[in-house]
Amino acid sequence: MEESFSRLLENYSTCYSDLMEFEALKNLLLRKEKKTKSKIVSETTDSSFFDSATFFGLKINLAHILMSFLIKILYIVSILQVLHSGFSSYEFHQLVKNTNYKDHYSLPKDIQLECCIGLALFILTSFLSFTKLQYYPIKPSINNKLRLLTTDQYLKDISLSRANNVHNLIGNDPNGEVTFTPNFVDLQRKRKEISDWLADNSKE
Amino acid sequence: MSVNNVDDNGNPVVDLNSATSASILQNMDNVNYNKKMYVNVMDKISLMSGTVTGILQYESLTGFRNFFIIYFGCIIIYILFICKGKPSRFYANVFNDLVFEHLVRELLGFVMAWTFSFALVG
Amino acid sequence: MKLLEILLSEDDYSIPELMLDPNFKKWVLLPISVMMVLTGLLKQNLLLLISPKYRGYPRVKLTESQWFMRGQMLLGNGTNLDDDSFESRRHEMINILSSGTYLAKQNKNNSNNGSNNTGESGVTNPFSDPNINDSLMTMAKGNMANFIPQTVIMWWVNYFFGGFVIMKLPFPLTIKFKDMLQNGVMTENLDVRWVSAISWYFISVLGMNPLYNLIQGSDEQQVINDNTTGNNTNQILGGPGQPAPETLMKNLANDLTIATRHESCFVNIESRVLKMYE
Numbered sequence: 001m002e003e004s005f006s007r008l009l010e011n012y013s014t015c016y017s018d019l020m021e022f023e024a025l026k027n028l029l030l031r032k033e034k035k036t037k038s039k040i041v042s043e044t045t046d047s048s049f050f051d052s053a054t055f056f057g058l059k060i061n062l063a064h065i066l067m068s069f070l071i072k073i074l075y076i077v078s079i080l081q082v083l084h085s086g087f088s089s090y091e092f093h094q095l096v097k098n099t100n101y102k103d104h105y106s107l108p109k110d111i112q113l114e115c116c117i118g119l120a121l122f123i124l125t126s127f128l129s130f131t132k133l134q135y136y137p138i139k140p141s142i143n144n145k146l147r148l149l150t151t152d153q154y155l156k157d158i159s160l161s162r163a164n165n166v167h168n169l170i171g172n173d174p175n176g177e178v179t180f181t182p183n184f185v186d187l188q189r190k191r192k193e194i195s196d197w198l199a200d201n202s203k204e
Numbered sequence: 205m206s207v208n209n210v211d212d213n214g215n216p217v218v219d220l221n222s223a224t225s226a227s228i229l230q231n232m233d234n235v236n237y238n239k240k241m242y243v244n245v246m247d248k249i250s251l252m253s254g255t256v257t258g259i260l261q262y263e264s265l266t267g268f269r270n271f272f273i274i275y276f277g278c279i280i281i282y283i284l285f286i287c288k289g290k291p292s293r294f295y296a297n298v299f300n301d302l303v304f305e306h307l308v309r310e311l312l313g314f315v316m317a318w319t320f321s322f323a324l325v326g
Numbered sequence: 327m328k329l330l331e332i333l334l335s336e337d338d339y340s341i342p343e344l345m346l347d348p349n350f351k352k353w354v355l356l357p358i359s360v361m362m363v364l365t366g367l368l369k370q371n372l373l374l375l376i377s378p379k380y381r382g383y384p385r386v387k388l389t390e391s392q393w394f395m396r397g398q399m400l401l402g403n404g405t406n407l408d409d410d411s412f413e414s415r416r417h418e419m420i421n422i423l424s425s426g427t428y429l430a431k432q433n434k435n436n437s438n439n440g441s442n443n444t445g446e447s448g449v450t451n452p453f454s455d456p457n458i459n460d461s462l463m464t465m466a467k468g469n470m471a472n473f474i475p476q477t478v479i480m481w482w483v484n485y486f487f488g489g490f491v492i493m494k495l496p497f498p499l500t501i502k503f504k505d506m507l508q509n510g511v512m513t514e515n516l517d518v519r520w521v522s523a524i525s526w527y528f529i530s531v532l533g534m535n536p537l538y539n540l541i542q543g544s545d546e547q548q549v550i551n552d553n554t555t556g557n558n559t560n561q562i563l564g565g566p567g568q569p570a571p572e573t574l575m576k577n578l579a580n581d582l583t584i585a586t587r588h589e590s591c592f593v594n595i596e597s598r599v600l601k602m603y604e
Contacts, residue, residue, distance in 0.1 A: 082252070082255060082259070085259055086255070086321065086324075086325060089259045089260070090324070093325060094348075097343075107261065115256050115260055116256070119274075122249070123252075123274075123278065126245050127245070127281060127282070127285060129245075130241070130245075130286055153288065154241075155234075155241060155287065156231070156233075156234035156238060156294070157231075157234060157294065158230045158231055158235050158293070158295070159229060159230065159231075160229045161229075163231035163234050243539065246536075247536035248536075248540060261496075262496070263496050263497065264498055267497065310536065312533040312535070313533045313535065315497075315529060315532075315533055316530055316532070316533025317533070319493070319529055322494070322496040323492075323493035324351055326494065
């Protein structure tokens, strides 16, 4: 199902004479795709201050900022812990080297523990530092409002149809290079649109 | 497929489009993004675990055992929490991409950090 | 295998401790490490500077390759067309490809003598093409940038820090490594785990990739790849070592001629789509 859909999209250019058929099929398939779309992406609500706040005219996720701050602190703490335990271990080994009881002493438990906790904290932090993907759509979606779209995943889907879903939702055109090439844009229609709009507005 | 990509001598035709047709259902940007995220986190962890192994003055087999425990542990954590248990959604070839592709690179990074901190501390 | 045996029998493998001057760490180990990181970064930035610029191709050349690609795509993706449109496209394509309407060098060849054509077009000197010459130059420069710093640092390490043992490796090695890792140390019975500065150089050469990745956000291989292959998404026909575009086009036309059995994906599509929604 995904396969046929993406293949059709891929070969859009080859199919141009069968555009009617293609469009009809695409619409049918898109209707099914929409069901999966709503599962993947959730929109943050404007009412909750903690989720998103206006900041210099931009809506920014506050929790996101707090989290990244926390992660930096955790990184610093874990690295300091490892460095400190490394220094302690260095001191210990320098002391032991000069005695005759080298084999009687092993590294003290507290240094070992500090070192291991430092490593565990570091690993934990590096996994916490993954943030859920967020998109700020280019075009207003429902209700004519720009909203921060938060996905429920850390990595990007590799399957073409799912990747296209995200592009469609945020109004991004991966082939924009081609679509908006001046030679390919229907200039006459655009001009007509503008002149119509001007005519409408000048009446008022 | 009804079309044979074979010329009249029976040799396969040079397919100029093979790079895209093999991965026609994958978004290559996203594939690279996912790989990069994975390599970044594994690089950090392997360097750090090497340093810690050196500080603890582990030698030979104990040190390598340490690396493999941490490496495979991290892969499991990655699959469970970052991929949410569905690695095939984000990596085309899960075993190769997550386990083997970067094993030598991370092992050498680990050995470097291990040797360095081992020599500094000891 | 021998390495594994040694690794496994570590318990009865205790080696005598050497008392090393702690200043070795400060004045040998750290300088070499810092030098390695810095030269690695320098090398990456250098490669970025001398990487090839975007090369353009003449329009006729692009047209030629794109027509060829179009034929390929029709062959590969023809199932997405219905029978009539596939047939019409196929005939059009066969005509264009076999007549060689869009060949880049067509005019030149026709104006020349017919007898000379075949001999000349078969073999072209790769050095005469400025584009290829340019790419060879950049390749050579890339290689130079890769191995000059390596040689210089190796010489530097050997010259300033040669002849003494600086550190103990945390893992045992076989006796074969003794020549390489204890280069210049005149003790025959010293264990291989005590190594000189050059071995730290080798270890850091091998293991620096993760570190570069974390410092710069990309490791050197990626930088090179991004710069050399990033722009070349369009394949151009008739490069060095490839068959001439004319023969490729003729072959493709032949393939299209025999591709008469065509199955359209639109056959019974209504029922198949409706089945999905049951």
